[in-house]
Amino acid sequence: AQSVTQPDIHITVSEGASLELRCNYSYGATPYLFWYVQSPGQGLQLLLKYFSGDTLVQGIKGFEAEFKRSQSSFNLRKPSVHWSDAAEYFCAVADSGAGSYQLTFGKGTKLSVIP
């Protein structure tokens, strides 16, 4: 069964600083990988996804992520964080073999931004 690990429960960065959120996955085949963001009281919004091809994917709000098969990682990055980026971030993998493409999520990383 697939699994996702987000090693950092809480990260605090200063506004304007760079950001990297870590994600490691366990999946037998080629994974479909995602990053979602959740603001308080809100549902999940998709930031970016990786299915195949170029291992560096661009998303919304200036985020990017790099797929590294050798490290089973899909880390999320942003060069300059804005105060509005404070939220909870979830990495997820879709089980493409299940037919339902059910998503398996990590436990999330809460991002706090210091003005």
Added chain:
Amino acid sequence: ETGVTQSPTHLIKTRGQQVTLRCSSQSGHNTVSWYQQALGQGPQFIFQYYREEENGRGNFPPRFSGLQFPNYSSELNVNALELDDSALYLCASSILAGSLYNEQFFGPGTRLTVL
């Protein structure tokens, strides 16, 4: 285009009661997935409905059941509520078309508290 909506927003029940949560999928979507997000955790897949039939189920007991209607809206029913059922319940709609993965769009969720 109307997004995914869920009702009610909040709900308080007592242990042993039954609850029904509702989800209206995004226009044109034929698939609804339900996820449970406990406090401090990532969402966990409960089940998915496609064309009014269950199309995949996570590790949840039979007292979690669902329905999908001809207009693709959906209900999640939980019988014999337990304290651990307290969570945010998220609904996601998507288009399931063969082996092609399409993005799941999430609603804002229903916050269920079991006392």
